Amino acid sequence: MGARIGRMVRNFNLENRTFREISKEKPTAAPRHAAEAPPPAVMSEVKQKNEPLLGLLRSVYVESTDPAAAETEASAQEPGVQAVERRPLKYNFPGPMMGLTELTDVPKGKLTVAEALKALGGHHHQPHTWTPEKIAQEYSLDLKDTQAALKYFIPFRVEIIPPKSKTAKQITDS
Template sequence: MGSAVGKVYSLLTRPIRTFNVANRAERVISREKPVPAPQYASTEKQKKLTDEVNPNFLKEHYLKNMQLDQRLKDVFVTSTDPEKIIEPTKEPRSLPQSRYRPDEHTFDFYEPTIIPVGKCSLKQALKFIWQHKHDPVTHNSENIAAEYKIDKKIIDDVLKHFKLYVTNKQDSPEDLEDPVQEMLDAAIEEKKRKDLLEKKE
């Protein structure tokens, strides 16, 4: 609403503002001496005090001081280019001594070297889940919690929610095969076989 009123007001007052602009501008430009801007009362007071102390201050200020001018002429600055600093050449980095090519990437899990109290590694978890599955009496949650120093409630939750799908009861957790890894290994072998066939052709 406010912006609409402002637009209407602007449209109405524009002809008044722009009336006879060229003539008014010509009149200001053609004046012999422009009218100085009004000064503050404090500035006027300062000018009066300056005139009382030294009436010829402005005249002396704009006169050329020959002594200072001569001093400026006497000053002579010479500059020389600084010597080029030769940076020592960097020794070429030696090539790596080990040319061992790493094996193909696998999805093996990382086994930490230090396991804090109250925690267990994935390998340990697989082990006690497998032991509990095959002998729940001997490897009950209390015995597992005491062995690994983990809270019994956490062990109960792990045994409840995580299961191992083992076809052969004689298998140990170390013998369990990862189906994803098996598929990946098969794909790598197939790729190597195709590469060999292409080279022979």
């Protein structure tokens, strides 16, 4: 009930109050601080040409190319050859996954999320069967990158850090 009355008071004669506020003259800005003009000696130095600097500037040559134009030129030179080799997908999640269902192949040296989870899970559960060499061969990956991913990317391990004080609540397994 109080909100309804407050809204009625707030919206009373709203158009007239708005028009009155808009039609008011805007406040004038505060006057700027008077600044002293620089001495004439400084002004003359600023306006003079510095020949050594101009010579250095003339020696600089910048050549710029558009990366998109370079790609189109490369593809125009070799019309039948793709720049990146592609491989068919090994594993896919069932159903639409973030709108990527039309994905049928990926570049060599890359993985989809489904393939990465399958490879990491296989190595985690069966490290003797899913060796880094086998994963690298299966997915056309670099062996060094595969070993680094298996060593540093561990999505299935949960670590519970004990609290610093004895009085803090702790999550139990039961």
